[in-house]
Amino acid sequence: MQEEQEFINQLLDSKTQNQAFQRLILDYQRPLYNHIRNIILNHDDTDDVLQNTFIKIFQHLKNFKGDSKLFSWMYRIATNEALTFIKQKSKRSGVSSETIQNKAIDNLEADVFFDGNEIQIKLQKAIALLPEKQRLVFKMKYFEELKYEAISEILGTSVGGLKASYHIAVKKIEAFVITN
Amino acid sequence: MKTFKLENEPKIEPGFKTPDHYFENFSIKMMKQLPVNEPKIISIFQKRKLLLMLTAAAILILALLIPILSPTKSNTKELDTVALENYITYQSNVNQYDLINGLETEDIEKINTSIVLEDETIEDHLSTNSNLENLILE
Numbered sequence: 224m225q226e227e228q229e230f231i232n233q234l235l236d237s238k239t240q241n242q243a244f245q246r247l248i249l250d251y252q253r254p255l256y257n258h259i260r261n262i263i264l265n266h267d268d269t270d271d272v273l274q275n276t277f278i279k280i281f282q283h284l285k286n287f288k289g290d291s292k293l294f295s296w297m298y299r300i301a302t303n304e305a306l307t308f309i310k311q312k313s314k315r316s317g318v319s320s321e322t323i324q325n326k327a328i329d330n331l332e333a334d335v336f337f338d339g340n341e342i343q344i345k346l347q348k349a350i351a352l353l354p355e356k357q358r359l360v361f362k363m364k365y366f367e368e369l370k371y372e373a374i375s376e377i378l379g380t381s382v383g384g385l386k387a388s389y390h391i392a393v394k395k396i397e398a399f400v401i402t403n
Numbered sequence: 404m405k406t407f408k409l410e411n412e413p414k415i416e417p418g419f420k421t422p423d424h425y426f427e428n429f430s431i432k433m434m435k436q437l438p439v440n441e442p443k444i445i446s447i448f449q450k451r452k453l454l455l456m457l458t459a460a461a462i463l464i465l466a467l468l469i470p471i472l473s474p475t476k477s478n479t480k481e482l483d484t485v486a487l488e489n490y491i492t493y494q495s496n497v498n499q500y501d502l503i504n505g506l507e508t509e510d511i512e513k514i515n516t517s518i519v520l521e522d523e524t525i526e527d528h529l530s531t532n533s534n535l536e537n538l539i540l541e
Contacts, residue, residue, distance in 0.1 A: 244437070248430040256426075260419050270425075277433050339418025346415050365409075366417050393409050400407045 227293055234284050248277060251294075254367070255301045261362040262305040264327040264347070266336040272308050276301045295376035302359070302377065324351045342400075349399035353392050360385055361392040 233243035255276060260269040279300050287296060313320045328347050331337045339347075350358055359378065363369045364385075371382045378385070409415075491502075 241434070241437075245430055245434055248433050252426055252429050252433075256421070257417075257419075261417060264419075266419070266421060273429075274433060274436060278436065278438070281437050336420040336422065337418055338420055339416075343415055343418040347417075397407050397409060401405050 228289070231284075231287065231289065231293065244281060247280075251297060255297065258298060258301050258363070258367060259305045261366050262302070262359070263308065264324075264331065265334070268308065268312075272304050273301075276304045279304065291376050295373060298373075298377040306355075321351070345400055345403060346396065348403070349396040350392075352399065353395060356380075357388050357392040357395075360388040361396070364389050 230243060230246075233239040234247065236243075252273070256269060256273050259272050259276070260266070263269050263272060276297070280297055283300075287293070291299075309320050309323055313323045316323065325348075328344065328351055331339065331344055331347065350361060353361065356378075360374060360380075363374050363377070364371070369377075371385050374380075374385055375382050380388075
């Protein structure tokens with residue numbers, strides 16, 4: 224914790240800021256990329272959202288109160304950026320967010336940056352049918368293997384609530400795979 | 404009956420890939436995009452306003468300090484006439500002989516010239532004064 228505070232101080236000090244921020248990018252670019260990609264599915268859009276996420280992190284570092292871990296705070300920004308991106312895209316296209324998600328899944332087979340098989344695509348289709356909160360919880364727990372405590376800090380939901388959401392999501396996915 | 408249990412199946416990976424060297428280049432690309440912290444620029448108008456406020460504050464401070472810096476007590480060593488007269492009148496240990504001893508001949512002559520008495524006034528005074536003999540003796 225003290226080490227994290229020292230790192231935050233380096234990020235806020237104009238003399239050490241650039242070097243510290245470069246370290247932050249190197250440490251978190253992969254987990255944040257995976258988190259955003261799991262929500263958006265497409266690489267190019269993920270790249271844009273990841274850049275916006277780091278810019279937001281850089282701009283708002285001075286407002287970081289330290290109430291939560293730096294990791295959770297950054298994940299929260301990344302989640303909000305990804306969800307906002309989908310909403311804006313659906314607004315621009317005049318279709319619902321679900322339609323945007325389904326279209327992204329349909330495009331996966333032709334995507335050069337996707338090498339999944341039939342079961343992977345089926346899993347994505349099953350996830351797309353879940354409500355937004357269950358979808359997020361499932362992806363963060365199953366794909367990203369985050370602990371419930373960490374997901375709780377990021378999404379602001381109780382651990383008990385998250386466990387229930389994950390359990391329901393798993394049941395729905397299993398039912399979808401069996402019937403399709 | 405067909406069954407499918409996620410926890411019994413091998414872990415299903417998302418299957419996403421990235422372009423070659425994507426993460427190697429990302430941090431460099433990202434660092435170039437960071438907004439530069441520019442120094443805050445104060446416009447001329449704001450500077451003038453600041454100067455005006457500082458001047459007003461300085462004047463106010465000086466005005467408040469005037470009573471402290473300039474004492475109201477007079478440092479003069481000269482006695483005013485009224486204070487001197489009061490002293491002589493009410494001090495019991497100063498009598499007419501002390502006054503006479505303090506006067507020079509010139510002073511007495513000046514008093515004589517400034518007081519012009521008519522004969523009638525002198526006569527009246529002498530006729531009503533019971534200590535005439537004492538005065539003659541003195």
